Amino acid sequence: MIATAADIIKKAIQECKKNGAIKAEALPDIIIEKPKKDEFGDFATNAAMLLAGKEGKPPRQIAELIAKEMRQSENIKKVEVAGPGFINIFMEDDYWLGFLKEIHVSGEKFGSSDIGAGKKIQVEFVSANPTGPLHIGHGRGAAFGDALARLLKTAGYDVATEFYVNDAGAQVKNLAESILLRIKEEAGEKVEFGADHYKGEYISKLAAVYRGLAKKGVEESKEEIGRFALQTILEWIKKDLSDFHVNFDSWFSEKSLFDSGKVQKLIQELKGKGFIYEDSGALWFKSTVFGDDKDRVVVRENGEPTYFASDIAYHHDKYERGFDTLINIWGADHHGYIPRIKSVVQALGHDRESLKILLVQMVSLSRGGQPVTMSKRAGEYITLREVLDEVGADACRFFFLMRKSDAHLEFDLELAKKQAPENPVFYVQYAHARICSIIKHAKTVSSCKLQVASLNLNLESCNSKPFLCLSLKEALDIIKKLASFPDVVRGSAAATEPHRITFYLQELAGLFHSYYNRNRVVTEDKELTNARLYLCEAVRIVIHNGLKLLGVSAPEEM
RNA sequence: GCGCCCGUAGCUCAGAUGGAUAGAGCGACGGACUUCGAAUCCGAAGGUCGCAGGUUCGAAUCCUGCCGGGCGCGCCA
Numbered sequence: 001m002i003a004t005a006a007d008i009i010k011k012a013i014q015e016c017k018k019n020g021a022i023k024a025e026a027l028p029d030i031i032i033e034k035p036k037k038d039e040f041g042d043f044a045t046n047a048a049m050l051l052a053g054k055e056g057k058p059p060r061q062i063a064e065l066i067a068k069e070m071r072q073s074e075n076i077k078k079v080e081v082a083g084p085g086f087i088n089i090f091m092e093d094d095y096w097l098g099f100l101k102e103i104h105v106s107g108e109k110f111g112s113s114d115i116g117a118g119k120k121i122q123v124e125f126v127s128a129n130p131t132g133p134l135h136i137g138h139g140r141g142a143a144f145g146d147a148l149a150r151l152l153k154t155a156g157y158d159v160a161t162e163f164y165v166n167d168a169g170a171q172v173k174n175l176a177e178s179i180l181l182r183i184k185e186e187a188g189e190k191v192e193f194g195a196d197h198y199k200g201e202y203i204s205k206l207a208a209v210y211r212g213l214a215k216k217g218v219e220e221s222k223e224e225i226g227r228f229a230l231q232t233i234l235e236w237i238k239k240d241l242s243d244f245h246v247n248f249d250s251w252f253s254e255k256s257l258f259d260s261g262k263v264q265k266l267i268q269e270l271k272g273k274g275f276i277y278e279d280s281g282a283l284w285f286k287s288t289v290f291g292d293d294k295d296r297v298v299v300r301e302n303g304e305p306t307y308f309a310s311d312i313a314y315h316h317d318k319y320e321r322g323f324d325t326l327i328n329i330w331g332a333d334h335h336g337y338i339p340r341i342k343s344v345v346q347a348l349g350h351d352r353e354s355l356k357i358l359l360v361q362m363v364s365l366s367r368g369g370q371p372v373t374m375s376k377r378a379g380e381y382i383t384l385r386e387v388l389d390e391v392g393a394d395a396c397r398f399f400f401l402m403r404k405s406d407a408h409l410e411f412d413l414e415l416a417k418k419q420a421p422e423n424p425v426f427y428v429q430y431a432h433a434r435i436c437s438i439i440k441h442a443k444t445v446s447s448c449k450l451q452v453a454s455l456n457l458n459l460e461s462c463n464s465k466p467f468l469c470l471s472l473k474e475a476l477d478i479i480k481k482l483a484s485f486p487d488v489v490r491g492s493a494a495a496t497e498p499h500r501i502t503f504y505l506q507e508l509a510g511l512f513h514s515y516y517n518r519n520r521v522v523t524e525d526k527e528l529t530n531a532r533l534y535l536c537e538a539v540r541i542v543i544h545n546g547l548k549l550l551g552v553s554a555p556e557e558m
Numbered sequence: 559g560c561g562c563c564c565g566u567a568g569c570u571c572a573g574a575u576g577g578a579u580a581g582a583g584c585g586a587c588g589g590a591c592u593u594c595g596a597a598u599c600c601g602a603a604g605g606u607c608g609c610a611g612g613u614u615c616g617a618a619u620c621c622u623g624c625c626g627g628g629c630g631c632g633c634c635a
Contacts, residue, residue: 029575031575031576031577033574033577035577035578036573036578036580036581037578037579040578044577044578046576046577049577049615049616052615053615059615082578083577083578084577084578084615084616085615086577086578129635131635166635169634169635170634170635171634171635196634280633281633282633283633284633293560293561293631294631296633297632297633298633299633300633301633302633304633306632306633306634306635307634307635308635332562332563332628332629332630333629333630334629334630334635335561335562335563335629335630336561336562336629336630336631337630337635338562339561359562359563361563361564361628361629362628362629369569369585402570402571403570403571403572404571404572406563406564407563407564407571408563408564408628409570410569410570410571412570415570415584418597419597420597421596421597421598421599422583422584422585423597424583424584426597427583427597427598429597430595430597430598431598433595433597434594434595434597434598437594437595438594438595439594440594441594441595442594445594491574492574494574495574497574499572500572500574503571503572503582506582506583507582510582510583513598513599514598514599514600516594516595516598516599517590517596517598517599517600518599518600520593520594521594522594523593523594557595558595558597
């Protein structure tokens with residue numbers, strides 16, 4: 001849609017150059033926007049203001065020259081010069097009505113594009129330590145990552161999603177020990193938990209389950225407990241995610257990087273390149289070369305590799321798999337880790353910008369405005385499961401996606417559950433259900449033979465009833481909104497900001513509900529009815545497509 | 559102390575690459591159901607865009623400095 005306007009403007013400027021009205025050879029980076037006010041047109045551009053300096057003429061004068069050319073273009077209703085030199089463009093009604101047909105023809109594809117040009121891109125997210133159940137913060141990361149992957153796919157990227165499983169290192173040992181301690185404790189022994197031990201309620205649960213399975217003596221089976229706990233927790237995580245409608249293309253084991261010797265290999269390789277050196281018995285990576293605050297330990301004095309060591313191998317492996325771009329989604333508390341991992345990317349010989357790290361901020365839960373507190377100290381946190389069970393996957397996902405990912409999110413459980421218009425999820429889903437209901441109703445009304453599937457509206461004739469009814473401002477506003485959907489999806493994907501979709505859907509649903517209350521869709525007038533059904537169905541398609549991008553269902557009835 | 563993020567209506571938040579009189583939802587207030595789903599709609603109210611400078615035709619947006627909040631600054635992950 002924007003592209004059409006851009007073409008018209010560029011063509012007009014070309015014409016102006018041809019006839020000598022404008023001399024500048026280089027075109028400035030003009031902006032084409034959708035003005036907030038209707039009176040400023042369907043599109044507006046600042047081209048004249050940017051050209052003014054080079055041309056040495058007042059912006060309004062240049063705007064007039066360009067506007068004059070633009071008026072020759074197709075689909076233009078009128079072009080006005082306004083304010084300091086804006087060119088406001090108004091499109092013909094039938095230009096807009098044409099989108100209705102496009103939506104019906106494209107169906108589920110409406111909104112898709114190929115700006116990604118098939119580039120291979122990996123989105124790694126959640127990657128929670130398998131040392132406990134997913135909490136609410138992981139949930140936000142999951143919703144964000146999954147929606148982003150859907151967006152990128154729709155924008156024409158070749159997307160693969162991955163969960164990195166931290167199944168190596170000291171944490172697994174700590175997990176096993178924590179369970180052992182619980183087992184001992186329940187056997188009546190007096191035990192003391194260390195700072196690195198996990199103390200959540202789920203540890204007791206695991207301990208109980210393990211006791212049921214245990215045949216061997218407790219002391220000797222620490223390794224086995226570790227394996228058991230890891231596997232069990234991973235199953236919980238997978239179940240939570242699949243109930244949250246998040247399904248990964250792959251699960252990558254950290255341990256496998258050690259087992260295959262890749263970690264060692266990469267350390268040797270970077271040593272060879274001079275990026276790894278020894279000091280005080282430890283091996284260090286020279287991240288300062290690439291702008292990090294300090295060098296980072298890769299292998300400790302005691303010979304144990306750090307998490308960072310396997311991360312080097314992991315990212316190397318990602319590039320080996322042929323991805324053009326990597327996206328890592330992290331909790332915002334990990335932001336200090338960014339410089340060192342970016343350094344790794346460069347040391348491995350890749351463009352620093354080929355790895356994008358997106359941060360997801362914290363979630364605070366509230367209930368009817370009252371904050372829900374949790375005690376981190378006692379190892380307790382609100383799990384994704386609890387919220388999922390209470391409000392359902394749809395509301396949960398939508399709420400997580402209502403905010404920019406790098407902004408704190410306030411999540412009101414009471415609101416999310418409410419089946420009322422103040423709940424944005426229901427508001428949007430209701431619009432979809434309502435349209436389904438209208439169409440169903442239309443089919444049952446004998447006087448109205450619905451032709452939604454085979455509608456062949458005569459939109460060309462400006463005197464036809466469908467044309468006139470769909471050209472009413474209220475209808476046209478909806479159509480313009482619908483027409484902008486592909487631009488919204490493209491922008492949302494390019495900016496990696498799924499929240500734009502939730503805002504868009506709320507606005508569209510609002511326009512529709514308002515229209516519905518003013519215009520009766522199914523009436524005795526067959527032509528009118530069909531025209532309005534045609535519009536309604538287009539709205540339904542776009543709401544459906546939008547919700548799908550968010551991984552939220554579009555119910556036919558509620 | 560250093561680094562990153564944030565500060566917009568009573569509350570929760572939008573405002574893409576600087577654009578025209580800064581928007582939406584909720585809450586509160588006043589209205590609308592003989593009609594396709596009132597699970598909805600309509601109306602009016604609500605602002606020193608944290609503060610102070612700077613850049614320019616033009617700043618919520620960019621720069622600098624303060625104030626206030628969050629998070630990092632491990633041979634943890």
